[in-house]
Amino acid sequence: MRYVAAMIAVWLLTGCFDQGKKIKYDGETLIEEKCAVCHNLKMPPSTYEDEKAPPMMAVVFHLKDFMKITMDDEKYSKFIPFVQDYVIHPSAKKSYCDKESLKTYGVMPSQKGNVTEDELEAIASYMYDFYDQQKYLKQMQAKADFDALPKGEQIARKNGCFNCHSFEKKGVGPSFSMIAKRDAKEIKDTIANGSHGKWEGFHVMMPAFKSHLTQEHILTLQQWIQKDAPKKQETRPVKNTIETPWKVKK
Known part of the structure; x- marks a missing residue:
């Protein structure tokens, strides 16, 4: 009886500790699963006639520019919080898009129920790191050399x-x-x-x-x-x- 009680206690305590663990999400996998249906994820992006949304590279470059992000610390204080909020509660008022882009693509539909806040944190972190302007310029130079x-x-x-x-x-x-x-x-x-x-x-x-x-x-x-x-x-x-x-x- 004591053995059974001890095992139950261990199981309950282990369960409590497990609940406190934060799941580590893979931003690259998530962006392909959640965003690729509408956004072109390539860098540089391919061109399509019937684009549902602007290329992700353009989105990130635009956000960094209009948010006036100059330090990587602002990834956490500005960039990630904005993405987490906008994807769930999008509006033309919050958007950094110019009027022509909003006219072309419209305001993105809310993804509430399709993606969680923690998943968006991983996605936004990957967006910030992958779509880097210096990295893009190096890729373009390498492509020019190859061509x-x-x-x-x-x-x-x-x-x-x-x-x-x-x-x-x-x-x-x-x-x-x-x-x-x-x-x-x-x-x-x-x-x-x-x-x-x-x-x-x-x-x-x-x-x-x-x-x-x-x-x-x-x-x-x-x-x-x-x-x-x-x-x-x-x-x-x-x-x-x-x-x-x-x-x-x-």
């Missing part, structure tokens, strides 16, 4: 070629300078079908890219390898490059 590259190099970087190849030094695979000496037809065939048995001294087989690249892309990549790649110096990768980690076979 300025020859088309062949863009294809090479997007598809992870620099994981195994470099301009002059051999590594996991032969350098582009070495590859450039091969016949154009052989280069295209290797890109499309893989490198099995084609390079002595290199034990890692390059996978086939015919399912990832069009014939036009393969031609562009081959021409870049033979004409432009040998002339380039070893440089650091462009910042917004996505080096896809293709699995290679030994």
Whole structure:
């Protein structure tokens, strides 16, 4: 009997402590679940003809500007409280939107019952941190740098070629300078079908890219390898490059 009473006491006390714990919400997950139906979440945003609401990046930049936020402490004193209040109790009077935007999009409907105050705290915190103007400017500069590259190099970087190849030094695979000496037809065939048995001294087989690249892309990549790649110096990768980690076979 004493044992049962003790277990009940432990259970009750544990329950009390658990109730006092604050749930940690994931702002990124919540913003996708609660906001993406109407707001474009990309940075920079894509453009759509029938937008239901302004892009989230524009919303955040606009709020920070009109609230005159200059210090990160104001994230908690100004930004988060405003979002928590406005999403539940929206009105044209509270809105920081200009008249033209309000005319285009209207006042957002109240999300009371769809999202809690704690969830909004996590969402607003993520909004503030992710949609950062300096981060945006760096992304735009990186994109401009990438767009300025020859088309062949863009294809090479997007598809992870620099994981195994470099301009002059051999590594996991032969350098582009070495590859450039091969016949154009052989280069295209290797890109499309893989490198099995084609390079002595290199034990890692390059996978086939015919399912990832069009014939036009393969031609562009081959021409870049033979004409432009040998002339380039070893440089650091462009910042917004996505080096896809293709699995290679030994």
